[in-house]
C-alpha cells in the first residue's frame with residue numbers, strides 16, 4: 001500500500017471526525033474486543049536495537065552519528081484502513097546516548113479512537129541531534145525522508161504492523177525489523193508489546209539495562225497479579241460530562257527495580273458550557289422577578305420614583321445583555337472547551353478557560369491501583385472586563401466603602417442586610433404557594449372526612465406557616481416598612497430612615513468609617529408602628545383558629561364533647577367560644593373553608609407589605625452608582641460562573657470515582673467536601689486583578705450546595721436552582737448508582753463544599769512583585785484560607801466516626817502537615833512552592849477535590865500538575881529516584897499537557913522564554929526543546 005502523508009496535520013491525538021471515523025466505505029473492519037471504557041489498545045516499545053559498527057545503519061544513514069551516541073525517539077503514526085494517508089499520533093521521549101534505548105513513554109488508543117485490527121501502525125525511529133529544535137516543529141515531515149538538517153533530527157529506520165497482527169501474535173509481542181527509507185536494508189529491531197492495565201509485564205525476570213546518568217541500572221519486569229482497576233474505573237456515566245480524552249501511557253521503574261504503569265488522561269467537559277447556560281438562565285429569572293417587584297412597589301414620591309425609573313431602565317438593559325449572552329452561548333451546541341486564546345471574548349465570558357480533568361492512573365506492583373485527579377482551569381476572572389481597576393476583591397471593597405459614605409440620595413443597607421432582604425423575599429416566594437397548597441390539601445382531607453389525613457395535612461400546614469411567620473422575625477422588615485412609608489408621596493421624613501437590625505452593620509475588619517446613622521427608627525406622627533405587628537400576628541392567629549377547629553372537628557367526630565380548642569403550643573384558643581362550635585360531620589369542609597380563606601388573606605397582606613418593603617431595600621442597593629454597581633454584579637456573575645463550572649465538574653468526577661467508598665459518602669454527608677485551589681498567579685500587573693477576581697469567585701462557591709437526585713431519563717446533566725446568594729446544584733445519578741447512596745443523601749440532603757485557595761506566584765512577574773511590588777494580596781489570601789482549612793479539619797475530626805478518625809490519624813499526620821503549612825505561610829519566603837505542595841497533600845489526604853489554575857491553565861499549570869504527578873509517584877508509589885526527572889520530562893515532553901498547549905494555541909510549545917524560566921523555581925522548568933516563543 002502506498003503511504004501518503006497527511007498534508008497539514010500536526011502531531012497529536014486528534015480524533016478523526018466521527019463521520020469520517022465511522023465511514024468505513026465498502027470495507028468491513030474488525031473492531032478490537034475490549035471492555036467498555038478501557039483503552040482499545042495500549043502498547044509499549046521494548047528495546048530498540050540498532051545494528052552496530054560494520055553494518056552500522058547509521059553509517060549509511062547519518063554521517064554525524066559515527067562521532068557520537070544516538071539520541072533516539074520513535075514516532076508513532078496511524079494509517080486508517082479506509083484511507084491511504086498517514087496521521088501522526090504520538091512520540092516517545094528522547095532517550096539519550098545509547099544504541100539500545102528503552103522508552104518509558106508507551107502508546108494508548110482511548111476507547112473512542114477509530115482503530116481496527118486492519119489499522120496499520122508505523123514506527124519511525126529518529127536520532128535527535130538538537131533537542132532544542134526537535135519539538136518546535138509545527139508541520140508534518142514527509143515520511144521516508146530525512147528531515148532537513150536544521151530541524152535537528154535524522155531518520156534512522158522504520159517498521160510497521162497491523163493492529164491485528166500484534167493482537168494475534170504469541171505473547172502479544174512483535175519483534176519488527178527496522179528498515180531504511182527504501183524498505184531495503186535492515187538497520188535494527190524494535191519490539192512492540194501489548195499492555196493491559198490490569199497486568200504487570202508477564203514472564204519471569206527480564207533484565208533490561210539502561211543508562212541513567214551514566215550508570216547502568218538493571219530493570220526487572222516481573223509478573224504480578226494486581227487487582228484490576230476496571231471496576232473502579234468503569235464509569236460510563238462519566239462520558240456524559242467528559243469529552244475528547246487524550247491518553248498517554250508510561251512505564252517507570254520503581255525503587256525495587258520493578259515497573260509501574262501510568263496512564264495519564266486529560267478530558268474536557270461539556271459542563272464548561274452547560275453550567276454557564278444554566279446559571280445565566282437562573283440570573284435572568286431572578287432579575288426579571290426583581291425588576292417586576294420594583295415595578296410593583298406602588299406609588300413613590302418623585303425623588304424615589306425617578307430613582308426607580310433609572311434603576312429599572314438599567315436593570316432591563318442588563319437583563320437584555322444576559323439574554324444576548326445566553327442566545328450566543330446556546331449557539332455553541334456540543335462545545336466543551338474554551339481555549340486560552342478565547343479568554344477575552346465577550347460572548348464566552350461566563351465560560352471557564354481551558355477546563356480539563358487531568359487524571360493519573362497508577363498501576364504499581366504490590367500496591368493498589370490508584371487514581372489522582374486534578375481539575376485544571378484558567379483562574380476564574382473577567383478578562384473581557386479587564387483589570388485596569390483591579391479585580392473583585394478590591395472593587396467590591398471600594399464600592400461598599402463609597403456607598404456607605406454617600407448619604408442622602410438613598411438609604412444605606414449593609415451587604416448583610418441586603419442579602420437578608422433577598423433571602424426573606426426568596427423564602428416568601430417559596431413558602432406562600434407551598435402554604436396555599438397545604439391549605440388546599442387540608443380542605444381536601446376535610447371534604448373526605450378523614451381524621452388521619454386531616455391531622456397530617458394540618459401538620460404540614462402548621463410547619464410551613466410557622467416557617468413563614470418566622471421569616472419576618474427581623475428588625476430589617478420593620479425598618480424597611482418605615483423607610484418605604486416615608487418614600488410614599490406625602491410620607492417624607494426630615495432625615496431618611498436608617499436600618500436597624502439584629503445584625504446591625506459593622507465595618508468589616510473595622511476598616512470602614514462609621515456612617516451617619518440614627519439610633520432608632522425615626523418617629524413619624526402618622527406612622528402606626530404597631531400595624532405591622534398586627535398584620536403579621538394575624539397569620540399566626542388564623543393558623544391557631546384552624547388548629548382549634550381541626551381539634552374540635554375530630555373530637556366531635558369521635559363523639560366527645562367540644563372542650564374548647566387548644567392551639568398547638570397548649571395556649572387557650574384566642575377565638576371566642578361561640579365562634580368555633582362543633583358541627584355535624586358533613587360540615588367539616590364548610591367549617592374549615594372560611595378559616596382557610598382568612599389564613600390566605602392574612603398571608604397575602606403580610607406578603608404584600610413585606611415584599612414591597614424588602615424590594616425597597618433592594619432598590620437602595622441598585623440605586624447607588626448606576627451603572628457601575630450592575631457591572632460589578634455582572635463581573636461577579638462571570639467569575640462565579642467560571643468557578644462553578646469547574647466545581648460542578650470536580651464534584652461529579654469525585655462522586656463517581658468514590659461512589660463505592662463508604663467513608664467518602666459518610667464524609668460527604670456529615671462534613672462536606674474540601675475543595676482546594678492552587679493558584680499560580682503573580683501579584684504583579686494584570687494578574688493582581690485576576691487573583692482578586694479568583695479569590696472572590698472561589699469564596700462565593702460557599703453559597704453552593706449539591707443535591708443528588710435520581711436520573712429519570714438519559715439527560716444526566718446537572719440542574720441549578722436557587723438564586724445569587726444560595727444555589728443548589730442537582731446532580732443526577734442513574735438508578736443503579738443512586739440506589740447505593742446512604743438514605744439521607746437519597747432523601748435530598750444538601751451536601752456542602754468548603755473552598756480554599758492558596759496562591760504562590762512563580763514566574764518572572766512574581767520576581768518583580770517581590771523585589772519592587774507588593775505580595776500582601778497573596779499573603780493575606782493564604783493566611784485567610786489557612787484559617788478556613790483549619791476549620792474544615794476541625795469539623796472533619798469532630799464529625800467523622802471515632803473509629804474512622806483513629807485509623808485516619810494512624811495513617812496521616814494531618815496536624816503536622818497543617819502546622820508545617822502554617823509555618824510556611826508565616827515564613828514569607830519568596831516563591832515558597834512548599835505552600836502549594838503541602839496544601840495539595842492535605843487536600844488529597846482529606847479526600848477533597850483538587851484544582852490547579854494559572855491565567856490560562858496551559859503553561860504554568862502544566863508544569864505544576866506534572867510535577868505533582870511525579871511527586872506522588874515518588875512519595876506514594878516508590879518511583880525510582882534516578883527516574884524522577886526523566887519521568888517529569890516524559891510527561892512534559894510527550895504527555896497530555898503538551899497536547900493541552902497544542903489544542904489551545906495550535907503549537908507544541910510552552911509559552912516560556914529562557915529569561916522567564918530562569919525566574920521559575922527549579923522543578924517548574926520544562927525540558928529543552930519544549931518551550932519557546934509561542935503565539936498565545
Ligand SMILES: O=P(O)(O)O[C@H]1[C@H](O)[C@@H](O)[C@H](O)[C@H](O)[C@@H]1OP(=O)(O)O
Pocket residue numbers: 340763854855856857858859860861911912913916936
Ligand atoms: O498558562 P499560563 O501560564 O497562564 O500561560 C502564560 C505563560 O505562563 C506566559 O509565560 C506567557 O507569556 C503567556 O502570558 C501565557 O499566557 P496566555 O494566556 O497568553 O497563554
